[in-house]
Amino acid sequence: MFNSIRRELGPTLRLAVPIMLGMLGYGLMFVIDVTMAGHLGETALAASALAANLNYIPYVFGIGLVGAVSVYQAQDNGAGVEESAPAILRHGMVLATAFGLVAAGVTHALAPFLKNLGSSPEVAAEAYDFFVIMAWAMVPGLMFHALRGHRDSQ
Structure with a gap:
């Protein structure tokens, strides 16, 4: 049993390490966002946290779809x-674009309700702009995930 684990460990790590580094870079983007917003003051930090956390829900759902x-x-x-x-990539890009546009439109339509939370x-006033920008950024973000999923499986 341990021989088979040892034999598979190297190839598995060769596949996993680049993906792990990519995900680490993705996570570090949020650290940078928080650091930058923190320098603008506590209202900006609270607004960006509110907007980012609410946008995270449809974005993660979209990542699951294009997965x-x-x-x-x-x-x-x-x-x-x-x-x-090529057909798989094309379908993934269409799915990412279609879901991203629908999710962004719905999210944008819900933005006025931030003040009710x-x-x-x-904070609600500052969160509005950030929320709307993040909503429409879902489209290219999901397209990136479709491209990355296609490339990672090559």
Whole structure:
């Protein structure tokens, strides 16, 4: 049993380490956002936290949807069907764009209700712009995840 674990550890790490580093970089972007907002004051920090946390819900759902790109691409690669790669990527990009536009539109429509969540009027007012920008940034963000899923499974 331990021999098989040892034998598979190297190839698994060769696949996992680049993905782990990419996810670490993704997480560090949030650290940088918080650091930058913190320098603008506590109202800006609270507003960015409110907007980011509420936008996180549809964004993570979208990441789950476009995660299918890597699964389908890996299955086809394993089956030796390489000619389907462009179609899989195209479908992933269409899915990312369609879901991103719908989610961004709904999120943008909900932005006026930020003031009803119990935060101060100053925080809600500052959160509005950040919330709307983050909502529309879902579209390219999800397209990036589709591209990354396609590339990671190559």
